[in-house]
Amino acid sequence: MFQGLKTECTACSSRGSQAFRHDFTMAFQPIFDINSGKVFAQEALVRPIGDGSAWDVIKHVTETNRYSFDQKCRTQAIAVASRLGIDTRLSINFMPNAVYNPEHCIQATLQAAERYAFPTDRLIFEFTEAEAVRDTGHLVGIVESYRARGFMTAIDDFGAGYAGLGLLCDLHPDIVKIDMALVRGIAGDPRRRKIVGAIHDLCVDLGIAVMAEGIEEAADADALRELGIKLVQGFYFARPAYERLILSPEAGFSAKA
Template identity: 50%
Template sequence: MACGSCTTAAELDFDFSMAFQPIYDAVAGRVWGYEALVRGTSGEGAYEILSKVSPEQKYRFDQDCRVKAIELASRLFPAGEDLKLSINFMPNAVYEPAACLRATLRAAARWSFPPSSIMFEFTENEEVSDTGHLTNIIIEYRKHGFTTAIDDFGAGHAGLGLLVDFQPDLIKIDMLLIRGIDTSPARQTVVSSIVGMCREFGITVLAEGIETEAEFATLKAAGIGLFQGYWFAKPAFEELPQLQFGAAVL
């Protein structure tokens, strides 16, 4: 069954592309995956592109971002490596979950990109008034083997409430809780509580926005295994950046 927005959504009147930032698995000592981040065709930042999206274009933009991310990842990801592609999506732009996945599944099939390698993350900074609808989205995505994640956990709308209503596969702790955690007992306590709670739920924890070795060491000691941030690598436009770990390029 199709939803009306699939056929009536306004076309985009601008072009865009993607940059990629690695997610590092400190336990395995390797890149776990890459997040696709929207950029202009000349590398303009995400805000400049997102500010062009009108309410009538939100659905089309969400769909086109998925397709562009899969297309680029299929060309850039090394063959034979088990890597995740993390794609941001807007829950309020998904109207009928099954119908709204068709373009994603077609793109995955067209470029032979396995759905099990795709992670969909939504930010809790986007307020979702209908949590039942969001739960239906997550259920539908899991049917197709997608990994689900909450981005910016701890900085937006009702993070704990979302965990009560449903449990994603992964949460990304927001950088506001990460910044300076090595010298902040309060942040250390909050993050430790999040890690313990997620362990009970069986949810993987990722710390994002890492900028120093001290932040990384403190979070690793707290039991977190996945990391993302400038200390590992900055996003690279239409390519996969090398891990840097501060200054030394590997």
């Protein structure tokens, strides 16, 4: 599946990393511009071969094979998306604690991009607040290294993880993805409106794009639009598609200029 692609560097192998020996592929869930209805990016999500959930793959990740898994996620996302003819940005989740040296650990990703003629300036790397960051300075170094190469970066699950505003201040990512726990039910919850509205306004002031994830209801989508949030993702618009790119929102969504 990864034949011909280097998936780990010598420096990381010497640290005792073991190969992730379970095959997997990717599903893709689009991120839409709520005003135009066009795809902003496709997020790559791990899936087992044939059928199953992300957990069927992730449950095999350990401290010793975490690096190899992270590398394979990157290369497989580029490989599958390229085979499907992606022409938008590609968002890939990465594990900060699996990156030993950003300059070394990015080499397999660059090799995959070159092999599949994928423009590296279309890559977005997401890291989640759900994973405790062991060394904020190290994460800052990763983000700065990626930014220097022209990659975009995003904080996933913002508002429901470990770091919050401190990490936002230190990293200054390109995109903040507001966690579904704050998004769901926002249409009928004034407190959620105020919190999400404040996050949006703060990020706009800092020059950071805001995306809302986990949207399942039309009323919530309308409430987010009223707050000025343009980038959206969730089952209301499109569910993840196994080895397939969804290019337009599902029926029931009407773009508003």
